[in-house]
Amino acid sequence: MPAGYVAQIVEKNVFGCATELVLDLPRGFEAHPGQFLHVRCGGDGRILRRPFSLTVSQRGELALLVRPAGEGSRWLCARRVGEELDFLGPLGRGFSILDAGEHVLVAGGAGIAPLRFLALDMRKRKLRPSLCWGMENEEDYGTLPEILAGECDLSLATRDGSAGFEGTALDLLFSQARTESAAIYACGPRDMLSGMARWLGEAGRERAQVSVEERMACGVGACRGCAVPVTDAGATYAAACREGPVFFARELDWERM
Numbered sequence: 001m002p003a004g005y006v007a008q009i010v011e012k013n014v015f016g017c018a019t020e021l022v023l024d025l026p027r028g029f030e031a032h033p034g035q036f037l038h039v040r041c042g043g044d045g046r047i048l049r050r051p052f053s054l055t056v057s058q059r060g061e062l063a064l065l066v067r068p069a070g071e072g073s074r075w076l077c078a079r080r081v082g083e084e085l086d087f088l089g090p091l092g093r094g095f096s097i098l099d100a101g102e103h104v105l106v107a108g109g110a111g112i113a114p115l116r117f118l119a120l121d122m123r124k125r126k127l128r129p130s131l132c133w134g135m136e137n138e139e140d141y142g143t144l145p146e147i148l149a150g151e152c153d154l155s156l157a158t159r160d161g162s163a164g165f166e167g168t169a170l171d172l173l174f175s176q177a178r179t180e181s182a183a184i185y186a187c188g189p190r191d192m193l194s195g196m197a198r199w200l201g202e203a204g205r206e207r208a209q210v211s212v213e214e215r216m217a218c219g220v221g222a223c224r225g226c227a228v229p230v231t232d233a234g235a236t237y238a239a240a241c242r243e244g245p246v247f248f249a250r251e252l253d254w255e256r257m
């Protein structure tokens with residue numbers, strides 16, 4: 001059974017449409033980029049915890065970056081410094097840094113959270129990742145891009161063209177020249193990930209990893225509520241919470257996703 005914790009929020013920053021909550025985690029708490037916390041999001045009938053990827057703050061502390069989608073995430077965004085969060089974690093399988101000449105990170109919306117953590121991990125290994133990040137419009141970003149620009153080679157996309165490339169993070173990726181051997185690490189909406197898998201084709205899926213944002217209930221592999229179809233002949237589905245959320249693109253059956 002994964003460990004349960006209560007941690008205090010020690011810093012809160014708002015970046016456009018997303019809220020960063022820096023947590024005072026217990027000594028010895030360690031996590032890999034791509035792993036997530038399963039967070040209790042208040043009472044009011046929200047019995048199920050909500051999954052949020054671990055990210056890092058500007059000072060490299062573990063944090064959450066929450067974009068409001070519904071009641072649970074809105075409750076989380078309204079928390080204040082000094083309040084406590086109850087969560088399970090770290091959960092799931094994170095990203096593996098591949099041996100490649102080029103490392104390309106592709107984030108759609110709040111998918112930036114685990115990829116910022118991954119970018120920091122890469123920099124510690126003296127790698128210089130490039131990051132394509134897409135949002136709806138310029139306001140959604142806030143000042144986070146200014147900070148990220150100092151951490152990696154950043155390019156932005158917006159659907160309405162108000163900042164950076166006009167289009168999605170995926171359109172931006174397609175528009176850039178990349179070496180065939182580039183390793184790709186992606187997190188975002190399902191459409192983005194399946195579009196990327198189609199673009200990569202069979203050969204490219206070996207070098208691409210995706211973090212899938214499935215709806216989750218237990219978060220620990222017990223309820224099968226987050227099952228995703230896999231290509232492994234011996235197992236039709238995998239639990240995204242335990243065997244993922246990060247998968248190699250070749251491991252998922254994109255036709256059945």
Ligand SMILES: Cc1cc2nc3c(=O)[nH]c(=O)nc-3n(C[C@H](O)[C@H](O)[C@H](O)COP(=O)(O)OP(=O)(O)OC[C@H]3O[C@@H](n4cnc5c(N)ncnc54)[C@H](O)[C@@H]3O)c2cc1C
Pocket residue numbers: 036050051052053054064065066067068069070071072073074110113114212213214215216245
């Ligand atoms: C492994 C993982 C990591 C995630 N990391 C982050 C993160 O770092 N930052 C962040 O802001 N969000 C993240 N999400 C998405 C986040 O968990 C959902 O937005 C949240 O659970 C919605 O709960 P709610 O109570 O606010 O909304 P609900 O009332 O439950 O739902 C509101 C709307 O959000 C949609 N929704 C619910 N769950 C998901 C989901 N898992 N993915 C996509 N849409 C969903 C619903 O279909 C509905 O339209 C992550 C999801 C997963 C599975």
Ligand code: FES
Pocket residue numbers: 215216217218219220221222223224225226227239240241242
């Ligand atoms: S959420 Fe229950 S098995 Fe994944």
